[in-house]
Amino acid sequence: MNLIGTKWKPLILFHLLEGGLRSGVLQKKILGISNKMFTQTVRQLEEDGLITRKIYPVVPPKVEYQLSTRGQSLEAILRALDQWGLEDCKS
Numbered sequence: 001m002n003l004i005g006t007k008w009k010p011l012i013l014f015h016l017l018e019g020g021l022r023s024g025v026l027q028k029k030i031l032g033i034s035n036k037m038f039t040q041t042v043r044q045l046e047e048d049g050l051i052t053r054k055i056y057p058v059v060p061p062k063v064e065y066q067l068s069t070r071g072q073s074l075e076a077i078l079r080a081l082d083q084w085g086l087e088d089c090k091s
Contacts (some may be wrong), residue, residue, distance in 0.1 A: 003048050003050060004050075004077075006041070008030065008037060008041045009044070010081060011030050011033075011072060012026065012030060012038075012041060012051075013067065013074060013078055014078045014081075015029045015030070016051060016065060016066055016067045016071070017067065017075055020054070020064045020066030021062050021064065021065060021066075022062060022063065023063040023064070023065065026042075026065055030043075046082065049068055049070045050070055050071035051067055051071050052066055052068050053065055053070055054089060066080060
């Protein structure tokens with residue numbers, strides 16, 4: 001729970017299940033997250049080995065995030081949380 005037990009971490013990880021995303025695209029998928037919080041959260045996820053960051057040497061800078069092998073191992077948990085949330089909204 002220490003690795004994914006915050007408000008934003010599961011959302012970021014869930015959106016990366018389908019593949020890598022550019023930083024701006026990923027941030028737009030997370031409604032309500034501030035720039036500062038997004039940066040802090042992806043840095044923590046990277047430090048914990050759950051995501052990887054690839055920086056492309058272009059102008060303007062292009063950064064892409066994707067799940068690491070360790071992050072991919074959370075897929076069943078993240079999908080179960082998503083399913084639970086969908087069912088809970090119905091009740």
